[in-house]
Amino acid sequence: MESANELYDYSPITERSPISWPGDARVAVYVGLNIEHFLIDRPSTSIWPGTAELVPDALNYGWRDYGPRVGVWRVLESLDRHGVRASVLLNSDVVHHYPQIIKAGLERDWAWLAHGRTNSILHTGMTRDEERAVLTEVVETIAEATGRRPRGWMGPGLTETFDTPALLAELGLTYVLDWTNDDQPYPLNVPGMISVPYTVELNDLGLFGKGTTGPEFVRIVQDQYEQLRADSRDSGRVMALALHPFVIGQAFRAKYLDQALAYLAAQPDVWLTTSDEIAEHYRNTMPQRT
Known part of the structure; x- marks a missing residue:
């Protein structure tokens, strides 16, 4: 028997109260920057499955480990250049390793999720109690290191x-x-x-994993924004750009990230912001369940 989805209701986007973003912006854009730690003795995200089950898996672990060692610093320079505050998926x-x-x-006053x-x-x-303990540890670790409890x-x-959502609410988080x-x-x-x-679509890991080129990536970012702006005639939209430093931080992709960010930062109808600020604005301006 099929389980009912009790987490959220079906709501066609054509039948909602309109959203207005600050400054009459049409599209709220944020960069979701995945800052991650991987275990050396566990299989995980891999560029080549042939060695993924080995311990150690130098090929795939090294590919992932490029992110915190090199890639993130290259991405950071590009974000700085275009005045983008990252929404960091941490x-x-x-906290302990990097x-x-x-x-x-x-x-840089990044938002920490x-x-x-x-x-x-x-x-x-x-179990529910096991999960509560894990979530509490994760949230408290991030809060102690950053001086701010994560909201997302x-x-x-x-x-x-x-x-998960109910346990996160107990801990004071407000969005997923x-x-x-x-x-x-x-x-x-x-x-x-x-x-x-x-997004798992406008996401460097998925796009470049399927053979997308740098120029195609820039065009995809532009196409996404253009369509969302066209859709936003009566109500604001959100555009997320999902990045992983071990992917987009590779040297031969750097200039294409820079071009994509330059394009977004130059759009007159964009609210270049963080996921925290999007959530807060929505909660403060739209009717909420209590």
Whole structure:
């Protein structure tokens, strides 16, 4: 028997109250920057599956490890150049392993979202009490390191349990990114919780993994913005750009990220912001469930 989806209701985008962004912007744009830690003895995101089950897997682990060692610093320069504050999807283990990245983000006032402990372990297979303990540890670790409790959540691999949103609400979080099914925020059937758009389509990991070239990536970013702006005649839209430093931070892709960010930053109808600010504005201006 099929389980009913009790987390959120069906709501066609054509039948909602209009959203107005600050400054009469048409499209709210944020960069979701995945800052992750991977375990050396666990299979995870791989560029070549042939060695993925080996311990150690030098090929794939090294590819991922390029991100915190090199890629993130190249991406950081591009974000700085175009005045973009990242919305950082942060594995809490990063706090222990890469403190220099935390320091750089604090200097730039990045928004910090909880992204589980490590992207080598999916957020699943726990009892409610076990999950509460894990989420509490993740949130408290990030809060202590950044001086700010995270407001948003995205699970490793966009994973949740049926209890996750309610447990996050207990911890004071207000939104999740895992349900990539909309171009606008919307309320969940969990008091105080909303969904904010994220993307597995406009995502460097998926795009470049399918053979997309740098110029094609820039064109895709432009096409996404142009269509969302056209859609926003009566109500604002959200555009998420999902980035991974071990992918977009590769040297031969750097200039294409720069071109994409330059394009977005130059659009007169864009609100270049963070997922935190999108969620806060939506919660403050739209009717919410209580």
